[in-house]
Amino acid sequence: MLDHSILETLPEELQKEALETIRVMRFPPGRVLFQAGEHCQGLPLMLSGAVKVQMTGVSGNSIVLYRMGADDICTLSIGCLMTGYGYRAEAVVEEESEAAMVPRGLFDRLMDQSAAFRLGIMESYGRRLDDLMLLVEEVAFRRMDERLEEWLQARRSPIRITHQELAVELGTAREVVSRLLKELERKGRVRLARGKIELVGS
Amino acid sequence: MLDHSILETLPEELQKEALETIRVMRFPPGRVLFQAGEHCQGLPLMLSGAVKVQMTGVSGNSIVLYRMGADDICTLSIGCLMTGYGYRAEAVVEEESEAAMVPRGLFDRLMDQSAAFRLGIMESYGRRLDDLMLLVEEVAFRRMDERLEEWLQARRSPIRITHQELAVELGTAREVVSRLLKELERKGRVRLARGKIELVGS
DNA sequence: GACAGTTCAGTGATAAAGTCACACTGTCCT
DNA sequence: AGGACAGTGTGACTTTATCACTGAACTGTC
Numbered sequence: 001m002l003d004h005s006i007l008e009t010l011p012e013e014l015q016k017e018a019l020e021t022i023r024v025m026r027f028p029p030g031r032v033l034f035q036a037g038e039h040c041q042g043l044p045l046m047l048s049g050a051v052k053v054q055m056t057g058v059s060g061n062s063i064v065l066y067r068m069g070a071d072d073i074c075t076l077s078i079g080c081l082m083t084g085y086g087y088r089a090e091a092v093v094e095e096e097s098e099a100a101m102v103p104r105g106l107f108d109r110l111m112d113q114s115a116a117f118r119l120g121i122m123e124s125y126g127r128r129l130d131d132l133m134l135l136v137e138e139v140a141f142r143r144m145d146e147r148l149e150e151w152l153q154a155r156r157s158p159i160r161i162t163h164q165e166l167a168v169e170l171g172t173a174r175e176v177v178s179r180l181l182k183e184l185e186r187k188g189r190v191r192l193a194r195g196k197i198e199l200v201g202s
Numbered sequence: 203m204l205d206h207s208i209l210e211t212l213p214e215e216l217q218k219e220a221l222e223t224i225r226v227m228r229f230p231p232g233r234v235l236f237q238a239g240e241h242c243q244g245l246p247l248m249l250s251g252a253v254k255v256q257m258t259g260v261s262g263n264s265i266v267l268y269r270m271g272a273d274d275i276c277t278l279s280i281g282c283l284m285t286g287y288g289y290r291a292e293a294v295v296e297e298e299s300e301a302a303m304v305p306r307g308l309f310d311r312l313m314d315q316s317a318a319f320r321l322g323i324m325e326s327y328g329r330r331l332d333d334l335m336l337l338v339e340e341v342a343f344r345r346m347d348e349r350l351e352e353w354l355q356a357r358r359s360p361i362r363i364t365h366q367e368l369a370v371e372l373g374t375a376r377e378v379v380s381r382l383l384k385e386l387e388r389k390g391r392v393r394l395a396r397g398k399i400e401l402v403g404s
Numbered sequence: 405g406a407c408a409g410t411t412c413a414g415t416g417a418t419a420a421a422g423t424c425a426c427a428c429t430g431t432c433c434t
Numbered sequence: 435a436g437g438a439c440a441g442t443g444t445g446a447c448t449t450t451a452t453c454a455c456t457g458a459a460c461t462g463t464c
Contacts, residue, residue: 057339065335079328082321088335111320118313118320119284125327126281132334133257133267133290140341140373141259143451144421162441171342173422178442180421194430194441345422346450364412375451380413396412396459 002100004045005071006120014106014113022100027051033074033091033099040080040087042101046072049097054168055089063139063171065089066131073124074099081107139171148180152190152199159197204302206247207273208322216308216315224302229253235276235293235301242282242289244303248274251299256370257291265341265373267291268333275326276301283309341373350382354392354401361399 007018024047027033033051034040048070056062068074068091080087081104102110110117138147147170152159163181167174181197184190191198209220226249229235235253236242250272258264270276270293282289283306304312312319340349349372354361365383369376383399386392393400 055335055339057343059343061343063338063342065338076331078324079331082324083328085328085332088332108317112317115310115314122280122284125331126285126287129278129281129327129330129334130287130290132331132338135338136265136267136334136341136373137257137259139338140265141261141263164441171338174442175423175444176421179444182443192442343422365414366412376413377415377452378450381415381450384414394413 002047004047004100006045006073006117007100009116010110010114014110017106017109018102021103021106024098024100027093027097027099029093029096031093033093034077034087035090036088037086039084040077042103043077043081043107044074044099044101046070046074047098047100049093049099050095051091051093051097053089053091061171061173062168064169065135066128067094073121075124075128078121078125144170144172144176145180145183148177149184149189152184152197157199159199160195161197162195204249206249206302208247208275208319209302211318212312212316216312219308219311220304223305223308226300226302229295229299229301231295231298233295235295236279236289237292238290239288241286242279244305245279245283245309246276246301246303248272248276249300249302251295251301252297253293253295253299255291255293263373263375264370266371267337268330269296275323277326277330280323280327346372346374346378347382347385350379351386351391354399359401361401362397363399364397 002018002022002024007015010018027049033044036056046068051068052064053066053068053076054062054064074091076087076089076091079085111121148166151166151169161169163177164174167177170177181190181192185192189200191200204220204224204226209217212220229251235246238258248270253270254266255268255270255278256264256266276293278289278291278293281287313323350368353368353371363371365379366376369379372379383392383394387394391402393402
């Protein structure tokens with residue numbers, strides 16, 4: 001337990017406090033970790049599983065901003081913790097996940113006393129910023145058919161997903177996904193079924 | 203000099219080191235602070251002026267990600283400093299600016315010894331993430347005519363900007379901006395001239 | 405002031421993507 | 435078997451992006 005790389009090299013005293021105050025929580029698929037507007041209780045360190053972070057615009061459309069997996073840190077929560085503002089996005093568990101919840105007090109002490117912890121936090125922030133910058137570029141300038149194909153190629157074949165969910169992944173409309181997929185099927189690149197996409201060849 | 207809120211409440215020793223090792227630099231409009239791929243020498247703390255941070259996609263199109271003004275921190279540089287990766291975006295000075303360059307060593311010591319400094323850094327990161335998340339939503343879902351009008355309304359009347367620059371602000375093509383502006387002119391909401399937009403009424 | 409070179413703006417044609425409306429089709433439940 | 439419903443397909447239309455080109459406005463030089 002508490003197997004997270006950011007907690008590896010802590011001074012003895014903090015190690016002890018960590019073991020005492022960090023609660024490990026387990027979340028089933030579908031569980032909503034937090035929603036827009038909510039406030040943050042502590043910093044979640046992902047131990048296992050997969051969580052997607054998405055936001056919903058004023059228009060009602062949603063887009064997946066990034067994913068968290070084992071050994072990730074919920075960067076959004078840090079800002080939430082430090083500034084006291086609510087979350088702007090929501091996090092949904094995709095695969096059964098475990099997370100270690102670091103309470104505010106311990107977080108402050110870790111930041112104060114462990115250079116390794118600070119480095120981990122900063123790196124995490126840096127990666128998130130990079131992810132989001134890339135996403136902005138993708139959404140603003142890249143063609144949807146390219147992005148869709150890329151998304152499909154990045155997983156293995158029987159992909160279980162609805163067109164609506166795929167639309168949220170890419171930040172577009174369901175109809176656009178349906179049409180592009182149909183086009184790919186006509187070209188013989190995929191086979192479609194309800195809730196399932198099979199990649200052909202490649 | 204060194205008038206930046208994040209340096210306000212430092213312990214005496216650090217205050218001294220700060221005065222000794224921080225160089226204040228002055229940049230004229232148009233000066234490129236950093237470019238994609240470059241590496242980072244230190245953390246710039248903005249003392250005055252305005253700098254825009256933009257990125258250029260593989261397609262060659264650019265989009266403004268955010269701006270920095272007085273008392274801001276160049277958040278991108280932190281990630282760059284900590285991870286050693288190059289910048290992914292570029293920063294261009296818009297108005298004559300002054301920045302205090304905090305070298306790596308001092309940055310580490312400040313993070314180590316000043317809770318106020320850490321808080322400032324974290325807040326800055328949080329704000330940047332928020333900015334980018336909002337931008338993703340804008341670019342993905344909002345209509346260009348609305349975004350353009352909003353952009354125009356946010357400044358005062360004789361706006362000196364070319365259609366190309368405005369396109370980069372909004373992350374779209376120059377032609378789109380030209381057409382939307384022409385439409386606004388037909389509706390009597392703006393008056394157009396080369397490199398200038400005048401808002402009518404409102 | 406005339407000219408050339410350059411930047412900026414306007415616009416038609418066409419393609420890609422988003423929106424709205426509605427029909428159709430698997431799946432599940434009783 | 436027969437709904438109920440989530441998921442998918444598609445036509446019609448609007449908005450945005452892209453390409454190609456024209457012309458207008460500014461700059462500097464002679």
